[in-house]
Amino acid sequence: MTESDQLTQAPALCRALAVGKQLQGPAGHLSILRALDLDVAPGEAVAILGASGSGKSTLLGLLAGLDSPSSGDIWLCGQALAGLDEDGRAALRQGRVGFVFQNFQLLPTLTARENVLLPLELAGERAAExxxxxxxxxxxxxxSERAGHYPRQLSGGEQQRVAIARAFAPAPRILFADEPTGNLDADTGARIIELLLQxxxxxxxxxxLVTHDPALAERCDRRLHMHDGQLREQD
Known part of the structure; x- marks a missing residue:
């Protein structure tokens, strides 16, 4: 049995079933996602591609329990998100889920090291570990040499790398990343790709992974294209 076959037969670590997301915009009712289905197996790498504004980042936030769908159901790490309030979803993510935001979301009053320490401390990790x-x-x-610097003292690419380190540190079961190489030069981007896969x-x-980076997408098991609120397999 190939690794691909094993991934296909493994229970889904993350599942979306008939998920829809609608918003009320200036021009009226806006449908972003429409009856979208997705299964992600343990250890699987999935790249989500598509035009800007197609709903990729919205989907990522829904899968991670950062937002709620208008319709349909999502399961994360074996638990339905529909029955959980915001605190319950946060507790479920703790130590199990990593998220790399496109705008980094580093805390400006904490150093790089303190930003990376934060999810470990919240998970109750012993100080030395x-x-x-x-x-x-x-x-x-x-x-490592920039650990004592605050976000304002770091470049955009360095802030991106701190955000990636923060997501990696708790050794999550699943990592969601929104354009993880989008603010990096080619050499650093290649290093981050290797780190993600490691x-x-x-x-x-x-x-x-939501990405426009063809090098990153090519290294994933599956490439899905977001179009008209749904996902389509891409060769």
Whole structure:
């Protein structure tokens, strides 16, 4: 049995069933997602591509429980999100789910090291172990020498790498990333691609990546194209 076959037969780590998302815009009712289905198996890497504004980032937030769908159901790590309030969804994500935001969302009053430490501390990690894992994560993205710098003292690419280190540090079961190489030069982007795939290899983490980067998409098991509110398989 091939690795692809094993992934296909594994229970879904993340599942969306008939998910829809509608918003009320200035011009009236706007349908962003329409009866969308998606299964992500443990250890699977899925790239979601599509035009800007097609709903890719909206879908990522729904899958991670950062927002709620207008219709349909989502399961994450074996649990239905529909029965959970905001605190319940946050508790479910803790230690299991990593998220790399397109706009980084680093806390400006914390250093790079403290930003990476935060999810470890919230998960109740012992201080010495949390410190070790934070330092390892920053070293992995090439920022060990910038650990004491605040976000305002870092370039956009460096902030992106801190955000990636923060998502990696708790060794999540699934990592969602919105344009993880979008603010990086080619060399650093290639390094981050290898890091994402190494997390998958080391921890068996699933990856769900919104990207315009063909090099990153090509390294994933599946490439899905967002069009008209739904996902289509792409060769």
């Amino acid at each position: 949390a410190s070790r894992r934070a330092e390892e994560a920053l070293t992995a993205v090439g920022l 997390l998958r290899a080391d921890a068996g983490a699933a990856l769900v």
